[in-house]
Amino acid sequence: MTTDELRNKAVELDRKDPLKDYRNKFVIVDENIIYLDGNSLGRLPLATKQKMRDVIDNEWGSNLINSWNDHWLKRMQKVSAKLAIILGAKENEVLLADSTSLNLFKLVCAILNKQAGKTKIITDDLNFPTDVYILEGVVSLLGNKHRLIIVDSINNTYPDVNVLKESIDENTALVALSHVAFKSGYKYNAQEITEYACSKGVPVIWDLSHSAGSVPIHLKDWQIDYAVGCTYKYLNGGPGAPAYLYVREELQKELTSPVWGWFGDSSPFEFRLNFNPVETIEKFNVGTPPILSVSAIEPALDITIEAGMEAIRIKSELQSEYLMELIKTELLPFGFKIGSPVDVAERGSHLSVRHEEGYGITQVLIRSKKISKNVIPDFRTPNNIRLGISPLFNSFIELYEAVKMIKRVVENKLYAGYSSEINSVT
Ligand SMILES: Cc1ncc(COP(=O)(O)O)c(C=O)c1O
Structure with missing residues (x-):
């Protein structure tokens, strides 16, 4: 042409x-x-501008601390539920919290805790650096008993799926990959890789930062066990918007978060001095959520859901x-x-x-x-x-x-x- x-x-x-x-x-x-x-x-969605004015003037400005009960705690769940729609998950499987890096840390520690004796952790060189740093950091934190394997890509563009699969064996504790690679934009077949790893008894965590809001995701139908991701890219949630963490419902009970904070406790306002976590995905909560940022995400998610x-x-x-x-x-x-x-x-x-x-x-x-x-x-x-x-x-x-x-x-x-x-x- x-x-x-x-x-x-x-x-x-x-x-x-x-x-x-x-x-x-x-x-x-x-x-x-x-x-x-x-x-x-x-x-920035126009509706977010309006929403922020309302949150600042009315919820914070006028209603002050009453807004925790009147609006903010409910909003955390509501926004997580909207994210769940976009991710093809159940609403009790998605938690809006912290950053992608920190959510990955929490999940990696919780999963490795259940995989005693297995020493290989697998990722690839298409993954985002923070994901690799988190894995390296956890290996170090746990006394260097694990070995991190970074599978080479082809020309920094495609993964070598055969090499990746060959590296997954009975000694593998965890595979952690980006669903869509941040440099080349390569999109993994998350369902296929998860199925393959699962056949070897190996859990996979997917980083959905570059796919949520840009490609359809069906975490439930694809039988994905674990995922994390951010909301500030294609989801238009705003600079530094809170990230999310997904754990399949059946697996939530058996996981323990490595970071014990009061928002993960079953009754934070009893102010007991011993941690008694909830059994649901909220156990991965740590501290007080950033309500202004959470409020900014909701109108943006509404646009994506509507379209x-x-x-x-x-x-x-x-x-x-x-x-x-x-x-x-x-x-x-x-x-x-x-x-x-x-x-x-x-x-x-x-x-x-x-x-x-x-x-x-x-x-x-x-x-x-x-x-x-x-x-x-x-x-x-x-x-x-x-x-x-x-x-x-x-x-x-x-x-x-x-x-x-x-x-x-x-x-x-x-x-x-x-x-x-x-x-x-x-
Ligand atoms: C794939 C991927 N994972 C993680 C991050 C960083 O996430 P956060 O800053 O929320 O920890 C980014 C940032 O661009 C990313 O592209």
């Missing part, structure tokens, strides 16, 4: 898009900024395929390489393109006035520019315009002179 034909295609796809009006549910201050970083921090994960995925796949076509036609001739799976069924909702000037290109896209529209993707070392597609607010024409800008930056070498100093947040 020619560049003009690709543009016409975007216009036509937008015209037919059944989700196009969802964009109006988000705060969009500047139509000239193309935001392709919803896979890192989602946009429906199947419809979101249909649009995401269409956009991902369209973006791939643009990349192949417009960017590969300029030294870009594709850093994501070629098969859309194996991708989450972002595409990575690699370029040796990737960092400089990203900086120009975000900041330079030499291009007519700025684009916000993100950069992951050493050379990945991640183009995140959030079907709820991204249009097809935005993808077209973004690629046009990327091409302009490279064609004209606009990145030359841009600092190679890496910002704290990339």
